[in-house]
Amino acid sequence: MLPLLLVYIAEYTINQGVAPTLLFPLDETPFSHYRAFYPTYNALYQLGVFISRSSLPFLRVRSLYMPSLFQCLNLLVLGLHALFPFIPNVYCVFLIVFWEGLLGGLVYVSTFRRIQEEVREEDREFSLGATSVSDSGGICIAGFLGMALETGLCAWQVAHGRDWCRRL
């Protein structure tokens, strides 16, 4: 349950807390409004999730902790960029957000697949259901973290001369 919990905390914190502040000057992007960034990030993320959640018949990743670690790294990198911009352009962020979706979906299906394979027959039905609490728990926790992060990051950006997050 723990890797799933971690992945969801990181993922939803990125989506709710950090993504709204990942903005670039409009002329460097294909957008004409600042409010277009967020839905695009969301769409790319969902695409990544869909692809990795459909990957079970083709790809098996045994480790649950490695992808979770990478997801937390994603949160760190994107959070740092919101504070001290170092990512050169928006297309790199597109890639990272897509990668975030891939990781999230991967841990999700891999966790349940591991339960199917490793938990003995009579416990399996219960275990499958019981483990689903980890993603909800992660979303709950991320909801609170995201609230704080979004306001905090935006305020920081405005104080450092980048008021795009207020111009949504």
Add this chain to the structure above:
Amino acid sequence: MPKSAVLLFDVVPSFLVKLTAPYYIHKIPYRLRILVFVALSTCGMLLIALTPSSISDAKPGQKPGVPDRSEILVKMGGVVLASLSSGGGELSFLGLTHFYGPFSLAAWGSGTGGAGLVGAGAYVIATTTLGLGVKNSLLAFSFLPVIMLLSFFLVLPKSQALKKTTSYQRIPDAADEDAEEDAEDERVDEGLLSQRSSVRGSVRGSVRRSSPGYPSQSKLDNAWRSFKANFLRARSLFFP
């Protein structure tokens, strides 16, 4: 109402259901569960769609009013119903994959991923491309839970395991109490991952102490032991 509060109404009910339901939902047959979830989802969406909205109902030229308390509460009620259905449905369908083999899990994973894409996309298409208002889009989507009914009752192959109410583990009857107690403790202990010996000791100790002498006490005991076994299973799932 702040965005974060709406999110809480959406996420917390689902979380609470997923946390507690595995301990009692096995008493409820799958067919009944599906009917309940479809009803909850539909009611939730209808509540949101049909509540008179002081924003979208404002006459042209009139400044849209601030939604009043009761309107917000009713709509949040709709969100809560949908969230309950979502949480209960997810854990039920996940458990159901146990009866249909490994490919069902792959298909289910893909479906939930697709739901994210389609759910967001359909709303955007309905409100922008098709030009339906918010209220009409929601009304149209209120019919979506019917697809769940069709897929469960018509499309899904019948499985032997769904015929009767399932329980996660067999409860020994009063006559075999003592012999089965040890066997059961062994099974719980040797489960997925090894239990720490102190846990083993406490389970065995409490089970021995509560050895029932009368049938009514035995039912409560069994329920408590079943809960405890499930809880220990859940605990051992925490660190894969």
